[in-house]
Amino acid sequence: MSPTKMPTERTVTLKDVAEHAGVSPMTVSRALNKPATVSETLRARIGASVESLGYVQNLVAGALASAGSNVIPVIVPSLSNSVFVEVIAGIQDVAQAAGYQLMLGNTEYDLDREYGAVSTFLGWSPPGMIIAGMRHLDRTRNLLKRWGKPVVEMMEYGTQAIDMNVGLSHYKAGETMATHLVTQGYREIVFIGCRIQADYRAAQRYKGMDRILARHGLHRREPISYDGPSNWALGGDALMDVLEATPKVDAIFFANDDLAVGAILRAQREGVAVPKRVAIAGFNGLGLADLVQPGLTTIMSPRLEIGRVAARQLLDRFAGHTPAKRRVDVSFQLQVRGST
Amino acid sequence: MSPTKMPTERTVTLKDVAEHAGVSPMTVSRALNKPATVSETLRARIGASVESLGYVQNLVAGALASAGSNVIPVIVPSLSNSVFVEVIAGIQDVAQAAGYQLMLGNTEYDLDREYGAVSTFLGWSPPGMIIAGMRHLDRTRNLLKRWGKPVVEMMEYGTQAIDMNVGLSHYKAGETMATHLVTQGYREIVFIGCRIQADYRAAQRYKGMDRILARHGLHRREPISYDGPSNWALGGDALMDVLEATPKVDAIFFANDDLAVGAILRAQREGVAVPKRVAIAGFNGLGLADLVQPGLTTIMSPRLEIGRVAARQLLDRFAGHTPAKRRVDVSFQLQVRGST
DNA sequence: CTGAAAGCGCTTACAG
DNA sequence: CTGAAAGCGCTTACAG
Numbered sequence: 001m002s003p004t005k006m007p008t009e010r011t012v013t014l015k016d017v018a019e020h021a022g023v024s025p026m027t028v029s030r031a032l033n034k035p036a037t038v039s040e041t042l043r044a045r046i047g048a049s050v051e052s053l054g055y056v057q058n059l060v061a062g063a064l065a066s067a068g069s070n071v072i073p074v075i076v077p078s079l080s081n082s083v084f085v086e087v088i089a090g091i092q093d094v095a096q097a098a099g100y101q102l103m104l105g106n107t108e109y110d111l112d113r114e115y116g117a118v119s120t121f122l123g124w125s126p127p128g129m130i131i132a133g134m135r136h137l138d139r140t141r142n143l144l145k146r147w148g149k150p151v152v153e154m155m156e157y158g159t160q161a162i163d164m165n166v167g168l169s170h171y172k173a174g175e176t177m178a179t180h181l182v183t184q185g186y187r188e189i190v191f192i193g194c195r196i197q198a199d200y201r202a203a204q205r206y207k208g209m210d211r212i213l214a215r216h217g218l219h220r221r222e223p224i225s226y227d228g229p230s231n232w233a234l235g236g237d238a239l240m241d242v243l244e245a246t247p248k249v250d251a252i253f254f255a256n257d258d259l260a261v262g263a264i265l266r267a268q269r270e271g272v273a274v275p276k277r278v279a280i281a282g283f284n285g286l287g288l289a290d291l292v293q294p295g296l297t298t299i300m301s302p303r304l305e306i307g308r309v310a311a312r313q314l315l316d317r318f319a320g321h322t323p324a325k326r327r328v329d330v331s332f333q334l335q336v337r338g339s340t
Numbered sequence: 341m342s343p344t345k346m347p348t349e350r351t352v353t354l355k356d357v358a359e360h361a362g363v364s365p366m367t368v369s370r371a372l373n374k375p376a377t378v379s380e381t382l383r384a385r386i387g388a389s390v391e392s393l394g395y396v397q398n399l400v401a402g403a404l405a406s407a408g409s410n411v412i413p414v415i416v417p418s419l420s421n422s423v424f425v426e427v428i429a430g431i432q433d434v435a436q437a438a439g440y441q442l443m444l445g446n447t448e449y450d451l452d453r454e455y456g457a458v459s460t461f462l463g464w465s466p467p468g469m470i471i472a473g474m475r476h477l478d479r480t481r482n483l484l485k486r487w488g489k490p491v492v493e494m495m496e497y498g499t500q501a502i503d504m505n506v507g508l509s510h511y512k513a514g515e516t517m518a519t520h521l522v523t524q525g526y527r528e529i530v531f532i533g534c535r536i537q538a539d540y541r542a543a544q545r546y547k548g549m550d551r552i553l554a555r556h557g558l559h560r561r562e563p564i565s566y567d568g569p570s571n572w573a574l575g576g577d578a579l580m581d582v583l584e585a586t587p588k589v590d591a592i593f594f595a596n597d598d599l600a601v602g603a604i605l606r607a608q609r610e611g612v613a614v615p616k617r618v619a620i621a622g623f624n625g626l627g628l629a630d631l632v633q634p635g636l637t638t639i640m641s642p643r644l645e646i647g648r649v650a651a652r653q654l655l656d657r658f659a660g661h662t663p664a665k666r667r668v669d670v671s672f673q674l675q676v677r678g679s680t
Numbered sequence: 681c682t683g684a685a686a687g688c689g690c691t692t693a694c695a696g
Numbered sequence: 697c698t699g700a701a702a703g704c705g706c707t708t709a710c711a712g
Contacts, residue, residue, distance in 0.1 A: 042697085056462045060690085067691095089419040101460070101461075400706085687707090
């Protein structure tokens with residue numbers, strides 16, 4: 001009874017449907033793909049044949065014959081980060097509604113793997129591609145440029161896009177948060193994140209912060225970076241570590257809200273007064289940021305929006321228009337709450 | 341300079357590489373797909389030609405000729421639920437390492453859309469498929485059965501699998517939590533979730549709980565169901581609602597940890613004593629459950645594990661073995677913490 | 681170890 | 697509105 005053992009019945013093809021309906025394969029193809037070009041009588045007859053034979057279109061053959069498919073590859077650096085997941089959900093919303101399928105690639109923040117994913121995906125003759133980030137290997141950029149089809153680089157906003165681009169300036173986000181902290185009177189500020197070497201968007205936020213600290217003549221510190229993906233518990237550990245190692249720190253800018261929320265929950269349990277003893281700030285704008293006590297000061301990044309815009313930019317180009325904006329800065333918003 | 345305007349250079353094909361290297365296309369195909377079957381001299385020459393021409397294999401043509409691709413469709417009911425995302429990450433881990441790509445389908449808990457996704461995906465001649473849940477339309481089941489290739493139904497564990505299956509019994513999970521609550525002395529227990537009509541796994545947890553309440557002769561209540569996807573804030577609102585509407589409730593079993601954590605955070609802010617005034621329990625085992633105060637009593641479900649096992653079951657079958665177990669019960673674990 | 685032939689199941693482009 | 701021919705770019709199955 002194992003399915004592999006079942007004698008697989010010969011696949012039903014267009015030709016079978018055509019014979020069953022007494023028309024040519026071409027007519028069946030039209031009835032299926034451009035119903036309006038086929039007379040109603042035939043359309044009905046063909047529909048009945050499709051139904052009774054259990055015909056399923058072979059999309060692979062279709063893609064080969066027409067040199068194009070409706071599958072859009074999406075390449076992200078991580079799936080353990082909820083941010084990318086939300087972006088993917090945004091892309092799905094728009095793409096699936098327009099009849100496109102998503103193919104998923106995960107690079108684990110490795111640019112060589114990114115190249116591999118890109119070149120494999122190109123082999124599927126997709127109509128376009130969405131890729132996270134604007135830093136790639138030269139050969140990846142060249143491959144995509146030579147390819148010539150629509151490409152959206154998302155998450156960050158920049159001037160050197162391969163083609164289209166949607167995101168925000170992480171550097172400015174870092175500046176904004178740092179300015180807020182300095183204005184609030186904090187003087188000993190530290191940045192804490194995970195795999196900052198690879199997650200260069202986090203690194204850009206650090207640099208934005210560092211610039212502001214420099215401008216104000218404040219103490220500048222190297223960012224503290226932990227290995228592995230970030231999670232809530234780690235934020236709490238990081239908080240306790242830094243308070244012990246560098247007691248005079250009076251504010252922490254975490255690379256993301258997961259870490260920052262974890263830190264606030266831990267502070268509460270350990271009796272560390274936030275923001276009195278130490279202020280805590282994050283980045284992303286998770287729903288949770290507003291529920292902990294004190295509320296987390298953070299920067300809202302429009303993740304769903306980034307995904308939706310990326311998909312729309314692609315769809316616009318598929319439809320032949322130049323999208324209204326080839327580069328979209330979705331910006332961000334500082335949310336000040338009790339933690340700072 | 342828009343990529344669409346660039347005169348797309350003719351695609352480089354196998355034949356081009358063959359001519360460049362002075363061999364037959366067949367030899368190039370072998371060098372690429374089964375390097376061991378080609379002499380080293382030729383392999384090197386072909387590699388050089390591939391490099392210099394910038395050849396990218398056309399996977400669509402390959403899939404058509406060999407009647408199979410390396411793309412595995414994964415169909416889930418939601419992407420806004422972090423549970424499915426983790427499962428997908430687990431599948432990716434295993435599948436991508438083995439050279440398979442994932443194609444993503446989201447049904448939004450709609451069985452008709454599920455049927456659509458399944459039949460579209462079949463058109464891509466995948467070697468197998470992974471689908472969440474064991475409840476489908478009859479025609480979906482029939483389509484997959486007739487298809488005859490490996491199919492894994494994941495998330496729940498059951499006896500009526502189309503083919504292979506990995507998950508856990510949500511009914512038993514509900515029984516387990518209810519038994520715990522009753523043992524702790526709670527008597528007025530209510531179940532709160534989101535779109536319980538569609539999310540029948542949550543409904544099964546409710547039923548498991550209901551059975552235990554009945555057995556103990558306790559007050560049985562209809563589950564409370566909110567529309568739309570669950571989120572942290574909603575859990576807090578639900579808590580306040582139920583305390584006002586049904587003051588004698590002394591324990592809440594939330595359909596998931598997102599809701600339950602939200603409820604605990606809200607209780608803390610509103611000065612509702614947990615578990616004294618009301619006990620709170622969840623389901624999933626999010627990392628956050630251990631960080632809030634009091635810690636959340638919940639049921640750990642091995643989400644990454646489910647994904648990994650599903651992928652491995654598929655890979656086993658691709659390799660021709662019957663997997664060790666065709667149906668895998670990954671089970672679950674009750675985690676008792678301060679909230680009950 | 682290498683190659684010539686046939687074909688995978690569609691769609692494009694041309695006729696009528 | 698409908699159809700016969702050619703071809704998309706590979707791989708399978710057979711020879712040598």
